Structures are given as structure tokens and as C-alpha cells.
Amino acid sequence: MSGEACRSRREFLRKIGAGACALCAAGLAGGRARGAASGLSVTGEPAPGPADAPQPQVAVHDAMWFERLPDKAVKCTLCPRECTVADVERGYCGVRENQGGDYKTLVYGALCTMNVDPIEKKPLFHYLPGTKAFSVATAGCNMECKFCQNWRISQYRPEQVESLLVPPADLVRAAKAQARGALTLAYTYSEPVVFYEYMHDTAALGRKNGLGSVMISNGYIREPAMRQLCEQVTAVKVDLKAFSEKFYAEQCAAKLAPVLHTLEVLADVGIHTEIVVLLIPTLNDSSDELRDMAKWIAKTMGPDVPLHFSRFHPMYRLDNLPSTPVATLDRARKIALDAGLRYVYVGNVPFHEGESTYCPKCAKTVIKRVGYRTDLAGLKDGACAACGQKIAGVWTQDQALAFKPKAKAPAPARPEPRA
Numbered sequence: 001m002s003g004e005a006c007r008s009r010r011e012f013l014r015k016i017g018a019g020a021c022a023l024c025a026a027g028l029a030g031g032r033a034r035g036a037a038s039g040l041s042v043t044g045e046p047a048p049g050p051a052d053a054p055q056p057q058v059a060v061h062d063a064m065w066f067e068r069l070p071d072k073a074v075k076c077t078l079c080p081r082e083c084t085v086a087d088v089e090r091g092y093c094g095v096r097e098n099q100g101g102d103y104k105t106l107v108y109g110a111l112c113t114m115n116v117d118p119i120e121k122k123p124l125f126h127y128l129p130g131t132k133a134f135s136v137a138t139a140g141c142n143m144e145c146k147f148c149q150n151w152r153i154s155q156y157r158p159e160q161v162e163s164l165l166v167p168p169a170d171l172v173r174a175a176k177a178q179a180r181g182a183l184t185l186a187y188t189y190s191e192p193v194v195f196y197e198y199m200h201d202t203a204a205l206g207r208k209n210g211l212g213s214v215m216i217s218n219g220y221i222r223e224p225a226m227r228q229l230c231e232q233v234t235a236v237k238v239d240l241k242a243f244s245e246k247f248y249a250e251q252c253a254a255k256l257a258p259v260l261h262t263l264e265v266l267a268d269v270g271i272h273t274e275i276v277v278l279l280i281p282t283l284n285d286s287s288d289e290l291r292d293m294a295k296w297i298a299k300t301m302g303p304d305v306p307l308h309f310s311r312f313h314p315m316y317r318l319d320n321l322p323s324t325p326v327a328t329l330d331r332a333r334k335i336a337l338d339a340g341l342r343y344v345y346v347g348n349v350p351f352h353e354g355e356s357t358y359c360p361k362c363a364k365t366v367i368k369r370v371g372y373r374t375d376l377a378g379l380k381d382g383a384c385a386a387c388g389q390k391i392a393g394v395w396t397q398d399q400a401l402a403f404k405p406k407a408k409a410p411a412p413a414r415p416e417p418r419a
Contacts, residue, residue, distance in 0.1 A: 054162035054164050055163070056158070056160060056162055057158065057159070058106040058107070058110065058158045059106065059108045059109050059158075059165055060099075060104050060106055061104065061105050061108030061109075061197055062102070062103075062104060063096055063104055063105050063197065064078075064196065064200070065077045065196070065224070066103035069084065071087075072086075072098070072101035073085065073087065074101065074103045076091050076096060077222060077224070077225070078096075078193065078221065078222060078225050079193055079220050079221050079222060079258075080220060080254075080258035081220075085097075086098060087101060092142060093140045093141060093142045093191075093194040094139075094140055094156075094157045094158075095139060095140035095157065095158055095195070096194070105194075105195065105196075105198070106158050107138035107139060107140060107158050107163075107194070107195045108197055108198045109167050109168070109198055110139070110158055110163040110164075111136050111137065111138060111163055111164050111165075111166045111171075112137060112153050112161045112163040112190075113135070113137040113153065113189050114134075114135070114136050114164075114166075116132050116133070116135070117133050117135045118130075118131075119131050119132065119133045119186075120372045120374065121133075122186060122188060122216050123237070123276065123308055123310075123347060124235060124274055125274065125306050125345060125357060125367070125369070125393075126272070126274065126306050126343065126391070126393030126394065127184075127214065127400070128184065128212075128394060128395070128396075128400065129367055129395075130374040130376060131183045133185070134175035134178060134185050134186065135186040135187075135188050136166075136171065136186070136188070136189075137188060137189035137195075138153075138158065138190060138194070138198070139153050139154075139156050139158045139161040139163070139190065140154065140158070140190060140191065140194040140195065141190055142191060142220050142254075143191065143218050143252045143253060143254045144253040144254075145241065145316075146251050146252075146318050147278065147280060147312065147315060147316055147317070147318040148316050149315060149316075151316045153189065153190050154190040154191060168198065168201045168202040168205050172205050172206050172209050172211060175211055176210075176211065184211065184212045184213065185202060185203065185206050185211055185213045185214070186213070186216060187199045187202075187213065187214070187215050188216035189216075191217065191218055192217055193218070193220060193225075196229070199215065203229075203232035203233050204232045207234075207401060210397070210401065212233075212234035212401055213232065213234055214233065214236065215229065215235075215236045215237070216237045217236065217237070217238055217239070218239050218241070218252075218259065219238040219240070219259040219262040219263065220254060220258060221262055226262055226269075227265060227269060230266075230269045230405045231405060233271070234272070234394070234403050235274075236266055236271055236273050236274075237273070237274045237275070237276060238262065238263060238266070238273065238276070239277075239278070240263070240293070241254075241259075241277075241284070242256070242277075243256070243292055243293035244289060245257070247284050251280075251283065251318075260296070260300075263275070263297075263300060264300055267300060267301050267302070267305075268406065269405040270405065271403060271405065272393070272394045272400075272403070273301065274305065274307075275301075275305060276307075276308040276310055276347070277293070277307070277308070278310045278311075278312050279310065279312060279324045279329060279332060280312045280321060281312070281321050281322055281323075281325070285328050287331065287335060290331075290332050290336070291335050294335055294338075294340075295339050297341060298339050304342055305343075305392075306345065306393075307341055307343070307344050307345070308344075308345040308347050309332045309336075309344070309346055309347065309354075310347035311323060311346075311348035311349055313348070326346075326349055326352070329346045329349060329354070330354075333346055333354050342360040343357060343392070350371055351370060355371075357369075357379075357391070359378075359384035359387060359391070361384065361387055361389035362384060362386050364378060364384060364386040365378050366378040366379050367379055379391065
């Protein structure tokens with residue numbers, strides 16, 4: 001960012017107030033961030049004038065994961081698509097471009113969404129419950145889900161989405177300045193895999209300044225890049241769209257196998273992971289599929305991984321289907337519990353008993369949840385207050401920041417710049 005674009009920290013913080021909006025909560029026409037749409041204000045100052053407003057733009061930065069090919073072509077090695085990209089062309093995600101044989105990200109710090117959310121909104125139920133997450137996103141995604149909630153930013157290119165240029169250092173300072181007690185940086189709303197470099201660098205800087213980072217992702221990322229990122233982030237939530245290749249191909253233009261491999265990698269690394277499954281009527285809600293999924297998760301990830309079944313509502317290209325019946329969510333939860341998973345939740349159903357955390361030993365309520373409100377009276381030092389049973393999770397900031405991957409991550413394959 002140039003000095004003219006952001007002349008002082010105060011001006012930057014005023015811009016944060018102008019550009020903040022939570023597109024995950026409400027769709028905004030044209031996918032553009034409206035000034036002060038969510039009411040977020042870091043400094044409490046009045047919203048700035050039109051000159052400070054977000055605008056469609058690109059933010060060019062060297063990409064970390066690619067290989068050079070003949071004739072100035074490149075092969076992207078960030079996600080399983082492994083796009084071969086000719087000079088002056090872009091990859092599938094629309095935010096990574098070949099510029100003369102050097103691969104670039106176009107969204108390094110071009111934030112179209114900024115908001116302070118409850119960590120439960122991600123959702124993460126076993127990671128610092130009751131705290132806030134400073135949540136950001138850029139344009140772009142490496143999937144094309146027909147049921148995407150945030151399609152106005154995920155399915156657009158950076159030139160089509162209004163954004164603010166926010167370097168990692170400025171974002172970390174803004175998060176630490178939050179009066180609402182943000183302990184975590186969250187990369188969310190669209191798909192953080194496609195703004196990998198920004199997430200990686202910001203998470204590394206955040207750690208040095210006492211902030212954890214959580215990746216809210218579809219899990220469509222290659223193993224070396226995921227392992228490298230786990231050196232910096234402190235938790236990952238993966239949206240497991242379904243447990244069939246047919247669903248992934250027809251509804252997401254993607255494949256299931258790479259996502260399952262990412263979950264295997266996360267289990268091997270040992271990072272705190274939670275899984276969310278959006279149950280869509282007739283498409284991914286059969287008892288057989290849910291049973292196979294739950295057994296695979298229990299065997300691969302272990303019985304303590306939190307699993308969330310969320311209620312679908314008609315949107316985007318799947319507006320012809322009804323909302324998920326609550327009975328379907330109840331059935332899915334019972335199947336997962338019967339498969340040996342200890343922490344299974346129901347989402348998008350207010351006041352449902354499946355919002356809360358229960359002790360797997362004595363069945364007492366450990367964390368009572370109603371929407372995004374939490375009561376931690378049943379949790380004491382990471383254990384059930386009633387019987388002392390340890391509850392799997394990350395319960396303190398010190399615990400989050402102390403995480404180190406079990407295995408050493410490989411260095412990113414960063415080709416030398418062309419002469």
C-alpha cells in the first residue's frame with residue numbers, strides 16, 4: 001500500500017470503519033462492501049467521506065506455490081486443481097495471474113469484508129468459546145458451490161468487488177485495538193485458500209503479537225501448502241460438503257478425495273479441527289451416506305473432533321429446494337453419536353439442544369449455547385465441572401498460541417523471479 005493510499009494509522013482505522021461489513025450475515029447487492037454497513041468502528045470516529053470509500057481493485061503480490069513451465073506458462077501447486085496457466089491468464093479461482101512467467105496473487109490485502117464476529121459464528125465450538133474473531137475475506141474461491149451463501153464475493157473477481165487495501169501489519173494492529181476483545185484473526189466468508197499468501201503472512205505476524213488465527217475453509221488445498229500454513233494458524237474449520245464424489249462434481253465443480261486428504265493431514269499435524277456439514281434435502285442427507293461419513297471421521301480424525309450439522313436454506317442456484325427439516329438434523333446427529341463421535345452439533349436451529357456441549361462421561365451440560373450466547377459454567381480448566389472429564393478443545397489463548405505441528409512442514413516451492 002502506498003503512503004498516499006493510507007497516510008497514517010488513524011486514516012487506516014477510519015477506513016476500516018468505512019469498509020466493514022458482514023456479507024455472511026446479509027447479502028449485499030452486487031457483492032460490494034458498503035461503507036459502515038455492519039456498524040463496525042475501530043476508533044469510534046464518524047464514518048469517512050466518499051474519498052475514503054472502498055473500490056474495486058487488485059493488490060499484486062508474489063504467489064508462493066507454483067512451478068514454471070515452457071513458454072512462460074506456470075503450474076499452480078496451491079490447490080488440487082493444479083491449473084496450468086498461460087502468460088497473462090488466470091487460474092480457476094480468478095484471483096491468481098501469470099505475469100510474464102511469474103505467478104501473482106491479485107488479492108494480497110484487498111479486503112472486501114471485515115467484521116468482529118463471535119467465534120461461534122464460524123462455527124468453532126471448542127476453540128476459545130465466548131470470544132470474538134476479527135474476520136476478513138477477499139474475493140475469489142476455488143470451488144463453485146450452487147448453494148454458496150457468500151457467492152457475491154466468492155464467485156466474483158477482485159475487479160468486481162469493492163475492497164480496501166490492508167497490509168498484514170495494519171490488520172494485526174486493528175485487531176489488537178478492538179475494544180470488543182478480539183483474540184483471533186479469522187480468514188473466512190469466501191475461501192482463504194485463494195488468498196493464501198495474505199493469510200499466511202498475517203497469521204505469522206499475529207502470532208508474534210499474541211493473536212491466534214483460524215482458517216475457515218472448504219479444505220481444497222494441496223498437502224504441502226496446508227502443512228506450511230499449519231506453522232502459523234492455530235485452528236481450522238473445514239466445510240465437508242458431502243461424502244460422495246457425485247455431489248462434489250455436480251454441486252461444487254470439485255472432488256471429494258482431496259478434501260478428505262486435507263482432513264487426514266490436519267489430523268496428522270495435530271491442529272485443532274472442526275467439521276461442518278450443510279445438510280441439503282435429497283442431495284447429501286441419506287442415512288447411509290451420513291453413517292459412512294461419521295464412521296470415516298471417527299476412524300480418521302478420532303472421536304473428539306467436533307462435527308456440526310447445519311440447516312440449509314434456499315439460496316443462490318439451489319433456491320428450488322426446501323429448508324432442511326429439523327428431523328433430518330436430529331437423525332444425522334444421532335447417527336454420528338452412534339458412530340462414536342462425542343461432540344456433535346446442530347446449527348441454524350435456534351434453541352436446539354444440539355447447540356450445547358455435553359460431557360461424554362456424565363452427560364452434564366458443559367457449555368450452554370443459545371445462538372451465539374455461551375454459558376461456560378459447566379467448564380472448569382478444560383474439563384467437566386461436574387465429574388472432571390477432560391473436554392477436547394482449545395480453551396485459553398496461551399494454549400492456542402502454544403500449538404506447533406507434529407511434523408516439520410516443507411518449504412514452499414518459490415521459484416526465483418525471472419531475470
